[in-house]
Amino acid sequence: MGLSWQQGPLAPGTVGHFLTPAPLPERLLFAERLRRRLRVRFNDIWIADSEQVTLLHEPGRYPVAYFPRADVGEEALVASGKVTRHRDLGDTTWYAVRAGGRTTERAAWEFTGLPPHAAVLQGHVAFAWRAMDAFHEEDDRILGHAADPYHRIDIRNTSRVLEVRLGDTVIARSEHPLVLFESGFAPRWYVPRADIDESRLRAVGGRTFCPYKGLCDYYDIGEARRAAWTYRTAYREVDRIGDLVSFEPDKVEVSLDGRPLRLEPGQHVVPHGIDRGLDVDEAG
Incomplete structure (x- = not known):
């Protein structure tokens, strides 16, 4: 997330590297x-x-x-x-x-x-x-921490077909998902609820929040715990994903144009938890 978190350029698990003739120090502040x-x-x-x-x-x-x-x-x-x-x-x-x-x-x-x-x-x-x-x-x-000026979110339309399965059961299939690109994270795919069999989603407690997107609710799918999430009232800046659902490709089977999605090492979300004294009205 941003410059030094997740896989940013100063993070321990960065996916890139500086093009220098000599190695940089192990830690850069x-x-x-x-x-x-x-x-x-x-x-x-x-x-x-x-x-x-x-x-x-x-x-x-x-x-x-x-x-x-x-x-x-x-x-x-x-x-x-x-x-x-x-x-x-x-x-x-x-x-x-x-x-x-x-x-x-x-x-x-x-x-x-x-x-x-x-x-x-x-x-x-x-x-x-x-x-x-x-x-x-x-x-x-x-919310959560000082805003990182190097953090960026871009949301794009796509006509690629995204399908979500748990075993032989189709949980979702969409020909018009949204893809969210966020600094330091793998792309995340968000599906309109009309393309989801919502009977398969079981809401669970334990909200987290993102300082850039808002309060996040989670769902279990069968035995897969917290395998999907949604920002029901996403912040205005990212309201295109508001109430859409994203699925964790390491907990359920997610494919894009028939190709299975897998997260790269280090790109699992590190949840921040709930801010002190935070409620839904204040967060919104």
Whole structure:
């Protein structure tokens, strides 16, 4: 997902490689100004508000937003005395976050022993995403992690025939599925419900969400657990896949023009889970 997650160029499982005469270091960290106003709410109080956030991309992790100390409320951070060590960025000092009579321990951190080449993060603080009530870009809530500017989604029409089977049973057959291309993932094929035998889909609990597509519901198909999913009310930017269904080719048989689909190694989705305090109305 994006620059450093899933199979992005800085991720451990990247599918590409840099064309350089000598091998690059095993780990590459990338920091840049986010160039978006980002705010943090805790206990219904805005404790950080900045247009000077630095976004850190670390291999195998979601991007993390670091706020200048000057843009964080003076009383929001309480030193905990806890110091750990980051493998690349040195000593890490931890803080409790406090506002309006509520305190959460180890909810923020700051790199206090940075090497010279990482000085751009000096004096910056990051907040644990799920420990906060919400993060907002301007007035819109951002789910899961800071938005990755290198993440892209394209949705295309296709006339190829997609068929889904479980054993000898046809679950779906469509001559007009949509294909969704998303940074760091294999293409995903979405099928209109009119082309699906919905009697074979059994809704199950345990929603997850995508910061770019919205809340995701899942279905079991026979003994295949969570073998299909849908974004019933997909975000406006990707509403073409709203309430369509996609199928996991490693759990049921999915073919495209008669050719079985298989995910490449490393392209399984790593679910993020539900954001703290998230409900359907707020996510939509």
